[in-house]
Amino acid sequence: MLAIVPALLLTLAWSGMAARVLPIVGGIGAWEAVVRTGDVAIEAARTRPGTPEAAAALDAHAALLDASAVQARRTAFLGQRVVSAVLIVGLALLIVLGLVTSRVAGHLSRQLSRPLDELVGWTDRIARDAPLPSDAEVTVRGAPEFGVLREGMRRMATELEAGRRATVEAERLGAFRESARQVAHELKNPLTPIRYAVATLRRSATPEQREVIDILDAESARLDAMATSFAQFGRLPDAPSAPVDLAALVRAAARHTLPPEVTVRFEGPEALVIDGQHEALQRAIANLLLNATHATDGHGTVTIALTDTGAEVTIAVSDDGCGIPAAELPRIWEPYVTRRAGGTGLGLAIVKQTVLAHRGQVEATSCVGEGTTITLRLPRRAE
Numbered sequence: 613m614l615a616i617v618p619a620l621l622l623t624l625a626w627s628g629m630a631a632r633v634l635p636i637v638g639g640i641g642a643w644e645a646v647v648r649t650g651d652v653a654i655e656a657a658r659t660r661p662g663t664p665e666a667a668a669a670l671d672a673h674a675a676l677l678d679a680s681a682v683q684a685r686r687t688a689f690l691g692q693r694v695v696s697a698v699l700i701v702g703l704a705l706l707i708v709l710g711l712v713t714s715r716v717a718g719h720l721s722r723q724l725s726r727p728l729d730e731l732v733g734w735t736d737r738i739a740r741d742a743p744l745p746s747d748a749e750v751t752v753r754g755a756p757e758f759g760v761l762r763e764g765m766r767r768m769a770t771e772l773e774a775g776r777r778a779t780v781e782a783e784r785l786g787a788f789r790e791s792a793r794q795v796a797h798e799l800k801n802p803l804t805p806i807r808y809a810v811a812t813l814r815r816s817a818t819p820e821q822r823e824v825i826d827i828l829d830a831e832s833a834r835l836d837a838m839a840t841s842f843a844q845f846g847r848l849p850d851a852p853s854a855p856v857d858l859a860a861l862v863r864a865a866a867r868h869t870l871p872p873e874v875t876v877r878f879e880g881p882e883a884l885v886i887d888g889q890h891e892a893l894q895r896a897i898a899n900l901l902l903n904a905t906h907a908t909d910g911h912g913t914v915t916i917a918l919t920d921t922g923a924e925v926t927i928a929v930s931d932d933g934c935g936i937p938a939a940e941l942p943r944i945w946e947p948y949v950t951r952r953a954g955g956t957g958l959g960l961a962i963v964k965q966t967v968l969a970h971r972g973q974v975e976a977t978s979c980v981g982e983g984t985t986i987t988l989r990l991p992r993r994a995e
């Protein structure tokens with residue numbers, strides 16, 4: 613409408629103006645007057661007999677005057693018809709053009725509105741947490757910009773989903789930690805006097821009583837260790853970062869944790885300093901070494917490999933123990949997941965918590981009957 617209405621008005625104005633102006637500027641009026649006075653003059657001249665040359669000249673002039681008048685009338689007639697014809701053809705062209713443009717405009721608007729409608733549906737799906745249709749399922753593609761928009765929305769949906777999952781995971785871990793803190797507290801309170809009482813009893817015990825006291829001692833020590841695990845899991849590592857030599861740390865952890873029957877191999881540099889929390893990292897490595905000891909029944913080989921890739925360092929603890937079935941591998945990091953009698957399932961949860969607190973990542977690969985490798989990736993700098 614924006615193009616056609618002005619074009620229509622212009623055509624009408626132009627043809628109206630041409631119809632009015634052409635007769636004014638055209639020569640037909642002048643010719644009619646010349647013909648009228650010429651006819652009168654010729655008639656007057658003919659009433660007087662003259663020479664034959666004069667009569668012939670008069671006839672020639674009369675014929676020329678008639679021919680010129682006919683010519684002028686034709687031109688005037690054609691001039692008027694041309695204006696009307698141009699007007700009609702112009703109007704017809706405008707109607708055809710109007711139809712074509714409206715179809716094109718309709719097509720273009722559908723090209724915009726349908727993909728837009730679809731994308732509005734997508735936002736609805738994202739809000740309901742429903743999966744977005746795959747690329748093959750998109751029926752109305754629209755302009756290429758919509759492809760970019762769809763790609764962006766897909767990326768956004770993936771990120772939202774990851775964020776949502778991370779939030780749920782963080783809430784779940786937070787709840788686990790809170791319960792672990794409470795259990796640790798409830799266990800620790802009575803355990804201290806119990807262990808003190810056992811030690812006192814042992815001093816005055818007869819040999820028969822000693823056997824019972826040994827059981828009391830071992831079991832209360834086990835409860836004590838369990839309470840320590842719960843307490844460690846319940847508290848996020850929050851000490852300030854300081855330079856830590858990982859090579860020295862893993863050697864010390866291996867010395868304190870691994871029984872002498874386990875063969876231990878070290879690979880990597882002699883010193884590897886990162887920014888981190890010494891105590892928490894040492895506890896994490898000790899937990900990995902304890903798991904490796906359990907997996908090899910205390911008689912296997914444990915390899916601790918350190919690698920330095922510049923911005924990141926990795927600690928890989930491998931054993932040749934029983935391995936972990938593939939179906940269980942993804943769950944080993946969760947708190948309270950254990951396949952070991954007397955296990956708390958907190959060891960690897962504490963390891964993961966420590967590594968995440970260092971902004972690192974954990975990985976596990978395992979093959980049943982061949983062994984397990986647990987890899988910790990830590991950034992070299994804390995911040």
Ligand SMILES: Nc1ncnc2c1ncn2[C@@H]1O[C@H](COP(=O)(O)OP(=O)(O)O)[C@@H](O)[C@H]1O
Pocket residue numbers: 899903904907931933934935936944949950951952954955956957958959960961983984
């Ligand atoms: N090196 C390993 N080899 C085989 N299994 C392992 C190893 N490390 C961990 N696991 C499996 O993962 C489970 C969880 O380990 P963890 O969190 O340390 O808890 P826990 O040692 O108390 O069971 C263990 O029960 C064990 O089944």
Ligand SMILES: [Mg+2]
Pocket residue numbers: 899902903955958959960
């Ligand atoms: Mg463990």
